[in-house]
Amino acid sequence: MLFNSFVFLLAFLPTALALHALAERVRPDWRLAVLVGLSLVFYGWWDPRFVPLLGASVLLNWWVSRLYLRAPAPWLIPLAIALNLAVLALFKYLDFLTDLVDLIPGVDLARPGWVLPLGISFFTFHHIMYLTDLRAGRAPGFGLTKYALYIAFFPQVLAGPLVRWSEIMHQFDERPYDRPDAAERIGRGLMLLTVGLAKKVFLGDPLAAYVNPVFQAAAAGKAVTMAEAWQATLGFTFQIYFDFSGYTDMALGIALLFGVVLPQNFDVPYRATSLQDFWRRWHMTLSRFLRDYLYIGFGGNRRGLAVQLAALLATMTLGGLWHGAGLTFVAWGALHGAGLGAGVLWRRAGFPMPVVLGWVLTSLFVVLTWVLFRATSFEAALAIYKGLLGLTGPGSGFKWRAIAAAAAVAILGPTAWAAVHRLPPRRWLAVLFGLLFVVVLLKIGDDANYEFIYFQF
Template identity: 70%
Template sequence: MLFNSFAFLLAFLPLALGLHWLAERFAPAVRLPLLLVLSFVFYGYWDVRFIPLLALSILINWTMAQLFVRTRVTALIVAAIVANLTVLGIFKYAAFFADLANAAAGLGLPRYEFALPLGISFFTFHHVMYLVDLRAGRAPRFDLIRYGLYIGFFPQVLAGPLVRWTELMHQLDERPYLRSDAAQRFAQGLMLLTIGLAKKVLIGDPLAGYANPVFEAAANGGGLTTLQAWQGTLAFTFQIYFDFSGYTDMALGIGLMFGVVLPQNFEVPYRAVSLQDFWRRWHMTLSRFLRDYLYIPFGGNRHGLAVQLFALLATMTLGGLWHGAGLTFVVWGIAHGLGLCAGVLWRRTGVVMPAVVGWALTFLFVALTWVLFRATSFEAAMRLYEAMFGFAPFGSGFKWRALVVAALVAMIGPTAWAAVHRLPPNRWLAVAFAILFVVILLKIGDDANYEFIYFQF
């Protein structure tokens, strides 16, 4: 079920919170098993057929971890990681690689397409992080319930944030509602949920109404004007931010209401003054994963310039492929890898770029590369680029007001997390958030309810 749905907001979440409070208050020993059951119910609501996949994924990886702890046979960890990536590859990339092989070598391989289990990329990466750390001696052994919650805790199972075991496991043994700040944390969680819903429903979804027709026209070969192409590109640039950061705010807020602090994932990324700065602010938990589990193992910045540039390019190429089984995603990743390499070379010159110039170049680069991310094909992307750079009628009727509002909200002020932690307890503030929540519910009931963009990854 979607976070922005009546089924979740008015049924599942209140029931889950009530059961969790009862367990925490009267039967603390069943609190964690209850959370795991609730997580499976939440996940299975989408498609009950995927519950066995998640359950087997947890059980097999946990078993391999237990065997490794007992035997210290490194091959067990290697086999588990390979198995995880193989399952991800079968579900997400089988058709993609078959198409590549057939196009490159004319092999005539059959093209199998499987229904993509929601969140498979995210819970696969959680397995990999734990297994790598276990092999390196950094991670301890956990029981099955706790490991299951690390992988399947429902606020983050579908689209992150990517949580390290060090950030979650110690919190599972707390009595969250006995804390002196329990009421404050619950209220902050509720505010984060409301802000995230507002970003998604009141800003992100309306921007989809500007972006989708433009990208659909490009995909269908329709004519585009320059203004339409820029409008669609800028609309998607802000839509994906409000959509994904809104989801993250909701996930963090729901986690707080259940007594769990999840890591932040966005730090006003469109204020970045370089591409390196952007990736330190955008999808921060993925950037951290790519750095620690790909970039550094590839050589990082400790083995000379050539190795560093290769590591950056290889890491971002794989990061692009992780986002989707398509060459447009791969090229999007390559473009960001090349951009990061250019940043490394620029910094080596010692020339300081004015912050405003760095911001403008970074924002323009990110917006232009979002075209590859959103377009359904290279042909569609090229139609947009041609129109954007003047190889089309100029057009009229640029809808700038929604874009200006989105830009101001995205670039000015603190993150939602920082804001709710600065706000003092106030009766009228509570009333304002209650009114905003009702407005969102009315909007959800009145309009089309878009799925979150990152659910497809």
């Protein structure tokens, strides 16, 4: 179910909080099991066929961890990681691989067309992080209930953030409502939930009307004017930010209601003054995963400049492929890898980079590469790029108001986490957020209820 749906906000979430609070007070030893059960209900609401997949994934990886702790065979965890990646590839990349094979003359394979289980990329990466740290001696063993909650905790199972076991496991042992700051956590959790909803409903979703028709026209082979291309490109730049950061704010807020602090995932990324700075601010938990589990494994910056550049390119290319099974995603990731490599060369050469110029170049690079991320094919992306360059005529009717408002909030405003934690506990503030929540509910009832963009990844 969607965070921005009536069934979640008015039925599931209140019921889950009541059951969790009851278990916390009456049977604290049942609390984690209740959260696991609630998480499976939440996950299965969308498509119950994939609950067995999630359950089997948890059971098998937990069993591997227990087996490794008893008899640490060096091949066991690499095999388990390979199997996790194989399952991910079957569901997410089989059509993509089929299309690549079909490029061979004389080959015409039918696409399997398997349905992509929600959250499979995220819970697969959670398994990989834990198993890798277990093999390195950094992670201990955990009971099945706690491990299942780490993987399936419903605020983050579908679209992150990517949470390391060391960031969350110790929190499961706490009595969250006995903490002296329990009431403050609940209040700030409700505020984060409301702000995230508002970002999604009032800033992200309206931009879809600016973006979708233009990219659909490009995909259909139609010419895109300069005004349409810039409207769609800038619109998507801020749509994806408010859609995904809004989801993250909701996830962090909901987790706080259950006494769990999840890591932040965004830190005003459109203020970045270099591409390296951008990836330290955008989807921060994925950036850390790519750095610690791929880039360093490929050699990082410890084996010379050539290896470092190759590691950046390989890491970001794989990061692009993780986002979507398509060559446009691969190209998007490769461009970011090449851009990061260019930044390394620039810094090594000792060339200066004024802050304003760095911000302009970074913003332009990020905005232009979002076209590949959003376009359904290279042909559609090329149509957008032609429009951006004015090769198909200037056009008219550029819709700028919603884009300007979104840009101001994204670039000038603080993160929701920072804003919420700066606000003092006041009754008038609670009333204000309550009214905002009601207005959001009314807006949800009036308009189309858009899914979150990152659900497809």
